[in-house]
Amino acid sequence: MSFRIETLFSDIKGRGFNVHxxxxxxxxxxxxxxxxxxxxxxxxxxxxxxxxQQS
Structure with missing residues (x-):
């Protein structure tokens, strides 16, 4: 489960949303x-x- 949370935080912080x-x-x-x-x-x-699912 922790790998999902770490992925979420990295996406939010640096790999897409750049909230920081x-x-x-x-x-x-x-x-x-x-x-x-x-x-x-x-x-x-x-x-x-x-x-x-469509492919």
Whole structure:
């Protein structure tokens, strides 16, 4: 299970979403950004699974 979490964090931080470069300081804004990124990440996983099932 930990390998999935590590993959998620590396995708969020550096391999795609670059959240660490947002420059946000306010915890409320960071929280909202992370929610949006998490939803986008789930959507990307879904689309990948969908594409695999279609081929």
């Amino acid at each position: 470069k947002s420059g946000l300081k306010c915890p409320e804004r960071v929280s909202r950004l992370l929610i949006a990124v998490a939803l986008a990440y789930i959507w990307m996983i879904y689309l990948g699974e969908y594409a695999l």
